[in-house]
């Protein structure tokens with residue numbers, strides 16, 4: 001991996017990074033560069049767009065929530081994340097290779113928070129050794145199955161286990177989504193839905209039905225926004241969680257400290273300042 005540190009203002013750096021990754025992908029997966037460039041223009045912001053967003057203030061935010069979206073290939077992860085971040089239905093989607101990032105800045109109780117959705121590849125051959133990177137420092141996980149595809153529901157335990165193995169266990173906010181309800185009704189779907197409700201209950205996560213397709217946007221919006229509100233309530237995103245340990249950051253105000261997990265709080269012996277982690 002190359003590691004490049006940058007920020008939203010360095011648009012030329014960001015563009016170069018995206019272009020070189022696309023270049024590499026086009027070589028590795030042998031699709032023409034023209035296709036990868038089309039992908040850049042359709043899925044990533046241009047420098048001018050980023051500058052415009054900066055001046056409109058939509059790129060300023062106080063913290064970021066990283067949410068990984070997992071599930072079988074074709075269940076609609078790309079469609080859902082696209083729908084939430086752009087408010088539109090994607091006219092065409094391509095199988096995700098590795099991971100795609102989509103972001104949206106939400107105003108939650110007067111605080112601007114960036115919700116960063118990691119749309120991971122459902123196909124095993126496009127995930128490979130990258131899996132641990134998807135989950136690193138994630139604040140929440142969204143599991144998606146397709147209500148018209150029983151096999152995608154049956155795979156959920158595998159996705160749950162993968163998350164657990166990557167430190168996103170029961171303590172991490174998780175949500176189960178049954179997507180493509182526009183394809184209902186069907187008898188199979190109804191019985192699977194009951195099982196889905198049960199599965200969600202057993203794993204202590206909310207279960208939602210929705211459709212990324214035509215008119216389902218509001219519901220999709222509500223699901224991801226509710227998750228972001230929950231993360232804010234839990235004080236996520238204040239510090240950086242480092243694999244296996246916690247990096248403590250100084251809590252801004254006493255109220256923030258109370259929202260943070262008690263076990264991860266520390267008081268500086270010298271200045272008595274309270275520090276809290278982001279979990």
Ligand SMILES: Nc1nc2c(ncn2[C@@H]2O[C@H](COP(=O)(O)OP(=O)(O)OP(=O)(O)O)[C@@H](O)[C@H]2O)c(=O)[nH]1
Pocket residue numbers: 071072073074075076077078079080093094095096097120121122123179180181182183210211212213216
């Ligand atoms: N009818 C219907 N079709 C949908 C819905 N959401 C997605 N689709 C379609 O399902 C297909 C797969 O959608 P994607 O969003 O690419 O699925 P994915 O889970 O990202 O797939 P991978 O990238 O391979 O992991 C596409 O043809 C979408 O148009 C929905 O709510 N209703």
